[in-house]
Amino acid sequence: MLSGKNIVVGVTGGIAAYKAADVVSRLKKQGANVYVIMTEHSTKFVQPLTFQSISQNYVVTDMFEDPKTWDVEHISLAKRADLFLIVPATANIIGKVANGIADDMLTTTLMATLAPVYFALAMNTKMYENRIMQSNVKKLTDYGYQMILPESGRLACGDVGAGKLANPELIVQTVIDHFARPKPLSGKRILITAGPTREAIDPVRYITNHSSGKMGYAIAEKAVSQGAQVTLISGPTQLTPPVGVHYIPVVSTKDMFDAVMENLDVDVIIKAAAPADYKVVNYSSEKIKKNDAVMSMDFEKNPDILKRVGELKKHQILVGFAAETQNVEAYAKKKLIEKNLDFIVANDVTVKNAGFDVDTNIVTIYDKNGKTDAYDCMEKSEVALIILDKVAQKLQEK
Ligand code: PMT
DSSP: OTTEEEEEEEEEESSTTTOOOOOOHHHHTTTTTEEHHHHTTGTTTTTTTHHHHHHOOOOBBOOOOOOOSSSSSSSHHHHHHHHEEEEEEHHHHHHHHHTTTOOOOOHHHHHHHOOEEEEEEEOOOHHHHHHHHHHHHHHHHHHHHHOOOEEEEEHHHSSEEEEOOOOOOHHHHHHHHHHHSTTTTOOOOOEEEEEOOOEEEETTTEEEOOOOOOHHHHHHHHHHHHEEEEEEEEEEEEOOOOTEEEEEEEOOOHHHHHHHHHHHHHHHHHHHBBBOOEEEEEEOSSSOOOSSSOOOEEEEEEOOHHHHHHHOOOSSSSEEEEEEEOOOHHHHHHHHHTOOOOOEEETTTTTTTTSSSEEEEEEEEETTTTTEEEEEEEHHHHHHHHHHHHHHHHHHHH
16 A cells, blocks of 8 residues: 555654554555664664664664665655654654754754654653643644654553554554545645735835735645645745745745746646735835934835736636725626636635634635635635635646
């Protein structure tokens, strides 16, 4: 069932490290190519030779040793992996990855990979329940990392509670389920824009809007999990790009325009960003002094990125958003036609729990074929799934 899949198993230093040998053996029996990276601590519990014998591949332990083969160099494993499985995942590895620490072979490889990563958690109950640990788990989950939660039971330290490594059979089943999950966007290239843009007034000030990037990032994350190759072009936000996306940060609308134009060779383009429509005419290279009681400024129009893409598009499915405060239907339908879109996602940004900087949205989708679908309030991740379902349908119809 895992025939030909390249799975990198990271073994970290916990008593459950010996169970990782069973996991590797089961993965091999399913036909996977397994590459094991051990942390230094884990080698105190199990010998690398054990994993080498079972995986039939050289086991990497030390970042600085002479490579036995260049194929095991960390960037090469990071690229080759179809999936990473960290088993057992201790509080230490969770803390390191959650905080961007890359100081050994396993953490540098994890930092460099775009493959999905599963952590099979195992640790003492008190460590597991520790709020720092729980907040690190949440942080990683928000980034798109997957957790295989520990079971409750009697732990090696004598404590009773949650923290016991999940059954190896269940861990391997999770990996099998991952690959068995339908991936309707497999192989499709999707360009997504998200967040606001900023237009500088002087070196210390800019104009922008309330977009947090949550809507666009949710679409990017779900698209990756459905097998798409995702490029995310984003204005400045507080969010971390989902694992697995090719991320291009931009600042101004002109930057976003240029980045989009350079990345048009895709199957689908979804424009969830809120680019500033205007920029100041005369940028002041010095800080503007507050001398006058009233100050005025001239603005000029920024390029309309979506409109330009609509003019240039060939085979691409093009999805736009409409952020409105009144006449939502009329304005959204106008944009649908004027910008040559396949469908448009309209949201009234004055409504509670919809639009800017909230985790939920209330949208109506207008299709170029005249179909209208109105949805109740739901998480932006659910809105993302609805949008991607429609995209998958459109791709199928082609
Ligand atoms: O980021 P969040 O906090 O999660 O908020 C989500 C959102 C409200 C930003 C999102 O749901 C949304 O509505 N995005 C579109 C915002 C917007 O700019 O809407 P608009 O109606 O002004 O623009 C219409 C379309 O043209 C949009 O797809 C927009 O990306 C695009 N556009 C707009 C201006 C411009 N210069 N170039 C563009 O491509």
